[in-house]
Amino acid sequence: MQIDELKKELNKEQFEAVTTLEGPLLIIAGAGSGKTRVITYRIAHMLESGIPQSQILALTFTNKAAKEMEERVKALTGKKLQNLTVSTFHAFGVKILRQDINRLGWRENFSIYDDVDRNQLIKETGKELGFTADALDVFKIGNLFSNIKIGRWDWQSANDMYKPLYEGYQEGLKLFNAVDFDDLIGLPIKLFHEHPDVLEKYRNRYKYIMVDEFQDTSLQQYEFMHLLADKNVAVVGDDDQSIYSWRGANYENILQFEKDFPDVKEIRLEQNYRSTETILAAANGVISHNTNRKDKSLWSGNGSGKPIEIYMPENEAAEADFIVESIQGIAMNEKRKYDDFGVLIRANTLSRAIEEAFLQSNIPYTMSGGTSFFQRKEIKDIISYLRVIANHDDDINLLRIINTPRRGIGRKTIEQINEIANSQGCSLWTSITALLSAQESPLGEKTKQDLQDFVNLITTQRASLLGGKGLAKKVKAMVEEINYWDYLITEYQKNEKAARFKFLNIESLINSIETWENNPDNFDSGLYAYLNRITLLSRDDMEDANLKGKVNLMTIHASKGLEFPIVFIAGAEEGIIPHARCLEEDPNNIEEERRLFYVAITRAQDKLFISSCQKRRKMQNVVECVPSPFLDEIPANLVEYHQPETEVSCDRAIEILEMMKNKFTI
DNA sequence: TTTTCTATCAGCAAC
């Protein structure tokens, strides 16, 4: 694309951002200001200015963003992008580790542990070290370890007691040839520090670096970027949309960036192309209550549009019905497709009632986020098989599958194996094979046979899965070999539907493997490559094709970077948003919760609905709810309030009547 | 010793 063409398609600031290729660049991009557009045009412009693909590195947070970016650059330039690196931070870390992790004492076929695996390992280690059950809150400890690793927290006297556990956990990881998510950034940094030649290799290669969603980088990620970056580094972010502080996001990195790169050029994108003026004004009204922010004035030239509607349904079922009816009505009257709708919730648990309503009225939908596909037990089981097959020493995954489906290897046996493993300092797998080949073994004949069968199973599957093409077929054969279907049926005797559903999930897993290995852009369709990819995949992906024509139900966090013509924010109640637990931890978190609400509002293009239930089921009992205080921060003239029609208490009815009277007598 | 049954507990966001 020629320069004057760029000039035509972009506004002044965007043009500036796209054409400034040399030197450090900080782009503050307000919500809906065409950020993705700027990044993709910038890459395209680089390529046309003769910068080789191999010198460009673009880092994002989600696979979805990476994929979208790559596709848009492809569409813009019409070029094949074999050497362009567009990747998530974590995936890029994996890439580095696969090359050189042996210098740190791991083998290249290392496993990547997700949170569930991590917590499992903490639990095992803690038990061995003699922690009592109530001192072993693995959720909290896992969080602690993560925060230590990413440099958000230091060891303090309050949690010093977990230090030995931390050491044990780290030893465990290394013994099992595994790394956790935080290591995917932390170990490359270590590698760079201890082996400057490795760092040099990457610094020589990547001359142009770009970081998307910069406000969500952690200290650790910042250090990683800083090590890699020479001078041509462009970061794009919006402090108002920083919503990942609990994962270590530190928007003060923006200030740090200005310090570390004093000759930085700063560009602000303040024109919003996404939303109506009403929606934008509501968002601005809310976010202006935050004290700790870079002041900016977003404006929109899209016309005022329709008012924001706030509903107060009786309970979560009524809320779900309201959403369903509104969607059906609008879809019909305005000829909207279902994928024009986004339904946003604060927490995954809130999805249930809405999903039920969608199912009942046959509205197609996708729920992304939360207990993602890959966290489901049945999927984890199958993946665990693959992981153990790829890496025998992966104890955590071995433990998951050694008796799933049941094959007579129970707690006692595992304890015995574990004892040997501990005394020898080896993995469970090594311990098992040692026990099997030992002349004298403490195991009974039957257990011995059961273990031998298991070892044989893994060995034959390994030979099959690691050789040649056709991964999907082989995985399918494996699932049949281990009789997983029978297992599901016996486990869920009372609930055949659940069993079927789980089996369908496995089938779609196999299908997704198949599409993956048949993808022509995929150079390596082996087992290792597949496992590498899959651990980093969380909510998005599977297939985009089946997102078409479906309502998008998701958490607000998951909606970052997306937009929908019509948006519903459900459960806008005190305690949900702002979330009670967040405020408990630290009252200052209110600002982050407000940003979250801001992100939710700014997803909407044309029309925004907000609902706040009067009552809601929480655990076993129904509790009264109060509307979110953030609702009052939306300027009143932008809002249309709708009171519920049914089942109003007497007092309430009088109150409402009064209000109506007042309205008409003004 | 392993499996099945029952009671109890806890539930925020994600790479």
Added chain:
DNA sequence: TGATAGAAAA
């Protein structure tokens, strides 16, 4: 509602 830990049954 689901997952998990401990008790009873096979």
